[in-house]
Structures are given as structure tokens and as C-alpha cells.
Amino acid sequence: MKKLFFGLTFLIIILIGAVYALLFTTTGNGIVSSVVESKVNEQKNLNFKINKFLLTLEKIEFDSTIDENSNIKIAGDLSIFSKTIDIKYDINIKDLSKLERFTNQKLNGSFSTNGSLKGDSTLAKLQGISNIFKSDTKYDISLTDFEPSNILLDIKSAKIDEILHLINKPRYAMGNIDINANIKNAMLDKLDGKITTKIEKGVVSNVLVNKDFNTKLVNKLEFKGTVNTDLQPFKALSKVDFYTTLANLFVKKADVDLKDMIIKSDYFLNVEDLSKLFDVTQTKMRGKVGIAGDIKKDKDLLVNGYSEVLDGKVKFKLLNDDFSANIDNVEILKVLHMLYYPEIFTSKTKLKLDYNIAKQNGDLIGSLINGQFKKNEYSSIISAFAKFDLTKEVYENVDLKSNINKNIIKSTINMKSKLTQIDVNPSTIDTKNSLIDALVKTDIKGIKFDTKISGNLENPKVKVDTNKLLESGATQKVKEKLQNSIEKKLGNGSGDLLKGFFN
Template sequence: MKKVFLFFIASIFIFLGLLYALLFTPIGNSTVASLIQNSVNSKIDGKFEVKEFLLTTSNIKFIATIDDNSQIDIIGKLALLKKRVDLNYEVNIKDLAKLEKYTKQKLNGKFFTKGTVLGDEKLTIVKGISDIFGSKTTYDVKLVDFKPSNIDFFVDNAKIQTLLYTLNQPVFANGDLSINGKIKNANILTLDGIIATVITNGKVNNAIVNQAFNQNLKAPLEFKGDIVTTLQPSKAVTKVDFFTTMANLIVKEATVNLSNMNINSDYLLSIADLSKLYDVTQTKMRGILNIAGNLEKTPTSTKVTGNSKLLDGTLDFELLNDNFKANIKQIDIKKLTYMMYYPEFFTSKADVNLAYDLKEQKGEVLGNLTNGQFLPNEYSKLINTFAKFDITKEIYEKIDLKSNIDKKVISSTINMKSNLTSIDVTKSIVNLDKSTIDALIKTELKGIKFDTAVTGNLNSPKVSVDTTELLKMKLKEESERAIKKHSKKLEEKLKEKLGEEAGSQTTQDIIKGFREFFGNGER
């Protein structure tokens, strides 16, 4: 038993001796340096070399390079038994692309940081500075049991373009970004802190965005914003004020569940001038629009709801992934055509239901218009000219509209009736991309049927009326008026010549025969 105990003690001393020789002697240091070097080189696309490695029971010195243009220095004191460190470090990487195997993501540019590590396992303080994303950054991290506890950092004036380049993204925008974070407790279950972000001097790079997203941005698009995130146990609550030359976005409370990454947020999208959306919509508009709603996002779905007061009516919509549905009530058609820069030819109140697939860019519109009335325009003037009929006085109590949307082409049919007219739009094709219209309007007016073609530019279309039947009606009315006029003159002449016999049956028979000869009798 004694021999076994002595052997056990001897084995321990031998092991400790070997461990000491491996870790704390020049030969051991060289061996460890070689192991570190080989391990890192197997993970990065570069040549990692340990220039110096010194480890004793009280000191450490570690100097390494990557391709001779990046260097990592760690120098200081340590007490292994007390688990206490007092280190200075400096990391200067001039080509982050060399670390792709290690980071698992393509990075560009450079990275620099230096600072100190002081403390033990109960409390260790890491302080440092960095130029990350072209900023002047400071950070102060407190570790308890070598786990992050308090974190204070200030990223001062980082460059958005540098951030995008570093993350291997197209430089969609330029601007300045400052982030001030104070995290009192970094444990996700007891999370406590606040992060404030300020964006200034933002400007979208139109050419890059146009190429990446098939857009046609031309006008300068500038932006700025303030974002404040409050950290709470297992969640982050964010308030956003984001302003652009095109539209503003206000978020009072966006909550991110850090356990499952679900997002629930309100929003207010405010557009003070719809004309500034032209580069995105390629459609001329004017007026203002405010939309308020909510967003719900999970790893598998996205749902956005919204509502707005629109054109004296209301708009409610829901977007579930790619499926968009909208319910529009009691909007003013005259104000709609004004907003869209279309000729004002009709006034009515409208209820509309829209279903649209964003991915397929296809959808359907069902509309019900009430108390419709034509406004004075080229169409009404033509009818008045040929038919002596003022169509603007007709009231269309109910109008049915159906449209199919295929990308930017809208095909529609319309049915409408009044006391004296019936109008059917059997074919109407509006091409928003080309800003053209091709429509056929079939009209029945006082028993007379005729067609009207509306073609050409959407903003100033050509209106062509098939006037054959209208001319017949006009000629007939003029003929009747002429016969009546001349028969009256004939009657006066007969009375003048015949004197007392003018009222006889013979005179009346002569006048009747004249009327029947020229026009089928008096109506």
C-alpha cells in the first residue's frame, strides 16, 4: 500500500513537472506557440505566425502576426494561482478578409483596438478604444466570474459607408452613426440597460440602390434618426424617430423577444408630399398620407396591419407575408383623380376591396360606387353637342367596378345606369408603366346606342365618339324643327290668302299633307 501511495505521489509530481516544463519553460513556450500557430492557420486564409510567446507563473508576452501586416500583442502580469491578470493588449488587423475561415463571414477593411485587462475571477475590468467603422470608440466592460456584467460603450461618429463595406455589403448609403450604450446587467434573464443611437447626415447612394433593387431613384434621398432601446429581462423595447426627404417613420414601442426573436411593433408612416414618392412608384401623385398600424414578425411569418383617413374616406389593410388585402370605404373619386393627376371627369363615393399578391404582382379589385355624376369634360361636351343632352345632370345611384391587376396593367369593366342612360365599360386597360389607357364605353342615351373610345396618354387621353346614331338623332330633331317652322309659315300664308276660309277643313288638310310629305307628321 505504501508503495502504491508513493507511486501516486511521484506520478503527480512528474505530471506537474511536465506541465511546468510544457507551459513555463522556453522549450514549453515554443511548443505551445507552435500548437497555437498551427491551429489558427488551419482556420484562416492567411499566414499566422507567433513571433514571441513567453509564459511564466507571473508574466505573459504574446506577439503574433497575420501576413506580416496585422499584429496582435498581449503583454502583462498574471498570477495563475490567484487567477489575477494585469494585461495590456493591442489588436491591429489591416485585412479582415484573411479571417473569413474563422469568422464564417466575408469581412473587408481593417480593425484596431487596444486596452487593458485588470482583475481576478470575482471582478475583471476591460477598458479599451477602437476605430471600428471609422469611429472613435471607447468601451468599459466588467466581468464577474469572467462573464460580462456591466458594459458601457460609446461609438462616436462611425461611418455608415464603412460599416457596410466592412460587413461586405454594397454601400447603399453614406452617413454618420453614434451609439451610446449603458448595460447594467448583461444576463438575458435579468437584462437591464439602455442603448441610444443617433443617425446624422444620411444620404442614399441612388446608383447602388437602383442596381441592387431595380429602382429608378433620381432625386437626392437624405435621412436622419434617433433610436432609443431599453433593455429589459428577455426583451428589448425600442422607440424610433426616423426622418427622410421622402417620408417619416415614427415607432413608439417595438418589442423584440430575445428568447424567440419575435417582434411586435406599432408604427406611423407620414408622407407630407406624395409627389416625392415618384422615384419609387413611378406614378405622379400629390397630397399627404398618414398610415398607422402594427407589425408582428416571427421566424416564419410577417404581418403588417394599417389604417388611414384617405380622400374623405377610410383605408384598412393587412399584409400577411406576400398577400395584401385592403378595404377602402367612402373615398371621394373626384379627389382620387386629382391626387393621381388624372382628368377630373366623375364624382362619386366608392367602397373598394383589393386583394393583391406582392410576389406574383397580381390581384383583383371589386368596387361599388354610389351617387355618381359626370363632371363637365370632353366626353360630356360631345354628347351635349350631338344629342342636346346634358349627361352631367344624370345621377348613377349604383356603379359596379371590377378590375384585374397584372403587374402594372389594370384591366377593368364598369356597369352604371341612370334614369335616362346606361353605360357599360366593356374593356378598359390602363398601363401604369407606360401611362396609357385603352377603353371602350358603350352608351345608351334616350334609346340611342353609341360607342366612345378613350385612348392614349393617361393624363390627356383622346376621346373618340361614334357619332353615327347621334347625327341621325340630331338631323331628325333639326328636320322636325324645320318642318314645324315652315308649316307654321305656310299656315300664316294660307290664312292671309284665304281670309275667312283659313280655318276651314280644307286649309288644315293642306297643312297636314305638307307635314306628312316632309316629316311623318307633328310630334
């Protein structure tokens, strides 16, 4: 038994001596340096070299280069047995892309920081400065058992384009970000602190965004905002005020579950001038709109919204790519005005929209309530040859079915009053090119005719098919009488103007 005890003791002493010789002597330090260099340089395009490595029971000194322009230096007191540390460090990396093997992500740009680490295993303090994202950054981190506890972070004027470049994204935007964090406890189950983020002088790079996202931004798109975040156990609660030249977004409470990464938030989107959305929608609009709602993001994205707009109400839901909306009591005349379409009809809506954003395809189905024509070129033509005032007819229910396929809207419309029946089957509107092509079939007290509406939406051409009029009993004398009536009022030859409305 004694031999076994002394044998084991001797073996343990030999092992401790070997470890000491390997780790804490000049020869051992050299061996460690060689092994580390060899392992690191297995990565291609990396020229890692340890210029100096000294580790004793009380000191550490480390000096290495990744390439001729990048350097890592660490020096100071390090006590293995008392577990205390008092070191200074200086890290300067000119090309982060060479670290892709270790980061598992392509990084760009440069990074530098220097500071000190002082304390023991119970409590240590990490303090330093950095130029990350070309900012002026200071940090002060308390470590308990060498785990972050209290964190003070002050980042000033971080460049948005540098952030994007560092994570290997195109420089879609420029601007400055300031971040001030005071985290009293960084443990997730005891999280406590505040983070304030300010974005200033933000500008979108139209050329890059248009290229990668197939958009047509022309006007300068600027943005700024603030995010105030309260940290609680397993949660981050944020208030957001975000302003752009297109619209403003306000969030009273965004609730992020940091454990399960579930996001819940309210929002209010305010567009003061719809005309500024043209670059995004490629649709000419005017007026303003405000939308309130809530968002939930877990494995799916769910967005609910509500707006009181154009004398009515719009309620919608977005589930991933599927968008649905109920459009109730919206005034059609105001919709036409908002879209710069001819203001020819007034009514209230009861419509349902189902649309897939990814496919850009959907259907709009429903009714227009108590519709009535306003005076326009079409009603004037009917008044002239049929002696009938179309604007006095009321259409209690107008059936509407529309299919939307990207920028093409095809619609069928059926409307009936006491004395008229009007059917459109189908009409085609090209929102991208602002064009319309529609055939309107009309029956007024037994007089049937077709009207062709085509051309630019803001000023379309209107032509009546006289063959249908003749077939329905409206003889050529009606046309001649109308021409004579116009000539009496406007002068000789003016009746020929009527021919432009007929085939």
C-alpha cells in the same frame, strides 16, 4: 496498497511536471507556438506567425502577425493560481477578410483596438478604444466571473458605408451613427440599461440601390433619426423617430422579445408630399397621407394599417407578401386629382383590394356609390349631339372589377341611371407609361353609341363611333344639324372640328 498510492502520486507529479514543462517553460512555449502556427496556417492565404510567446505562472507576453501589416500584442501579469490578471493589449488588423475561416462570414476592411484587462475571476475590468467603422469608440466593460455584466459603450461618428462594407455588403448609404450604451446588467434574465442611437447626414447611393434592387431613384434621398432603447429582462423597448426626404416614420414602442426574437411595434408613417414618392412608385401623385398601424414579426410578418384619406377610410393588412385593403367612402374625384387623372367623375367608394406584392398581381372589386359625371370632353360631346346633360345623372351603384398585373390595370365598369346605361369592358391603364385604352358603350334613352378613349391619361383622345349612332336611329341629319349649329356659333368651317370626334 502503499505501492499503488505512491505509484499514483508519482504519476500525478509526472503529469503536473509535464504540463508545467509544456506550458510554462521556454521550451514548452516554443512547442505551443509551433503547434498553434501550424494549425492556424492550415487556412490558405493566411500567414500567421508568433514572434514571441512567453507564459509563466505570473506573466504572459504574446506577439504575433497575421500578415506584414497586422499585429496582435498582449503583455502583462497573469497569475494562474490566484486567478488575477493585469494585461495590456494592442490589436491591429488591416485585412479582416483573412479571418473568414474563424468568423464564418466574409468581412472586409480593417479593425484596431487597444486597452487593458485588470482584475480577478470575481470581478475584472476591460477598458479600451477602437476605430471600428472609422469611428471614435470607447468601451468600459465589467466582467463577473469573466462574463460581461456592466457595459459602457460610446461610439461616435461610425460610418454607415464602412458598416456595410465590413459585413460584405455594397455601400448602399453613407452617413454617421452615434451609439451610447449604459447597460447595468448584461445578463438576459436580468437585463437593465439604456441605448441611444443617432443617425445623421444619411444619404442613399442611388446608383448602387438602382442596380441591385431594380429601382429608379433619381433625386437625392437623405435620412436621419434617433432610437432610444430601454433594456429589460428578455426585452428591448425602443422609441424611433426617423426622417427622410420621402417620408417620416415614428414608433412609440417597439417591443423585441430577445429570447424568442418576436417583434411587436406600433408605427405612424407620414408623407407630407406624395410627389416626392415618384422615384419609388413611378406614379405621379400629389397631396399628403398619414398611415397608422402595428407590426408583428415572428415566423411571419404581419402589418396592419389605417388611414383617413380623401374624405374616406382605408384599412389594410399585409401578411408576408399578401396585401388586402378595404377602401370605404373615399372620394373618387379627389383620387383622380391626386393621381393627375382627368377629374371626370365623383362618387364614394366601397372597394376591396387583394394584391400579392411578390407577384405584383391582384384584384380590386367593389362599387362606387352615388356617382356623377363632372363636366368633361365626353359629357360635352354627348350634350352637343344628344341634347342630354350627362352630368345630371346619378349612378347609385357602379360595379367595378379591376385586375392589376404589375403596371397594367384592366377594368370592367357597369353603371346605370334612370336614363342611361354605360359599360366599359374592358379598359386598360398603363401606370408606368401613363396611358389609357378604353371602349365606352353608352345607351342614352335608346340612342346607342361607342366612345374610344386612348392616349395619355392627363389628356386622352376621345372619339365617338357614328356607325352605332346610325344603327340606333340617330340619323345623319342629327350630325348635320349639330355641324350647322356649331358653325352658326363659331363661324364657317368650324363645324368640321366635330369630325375629329367621329370615325
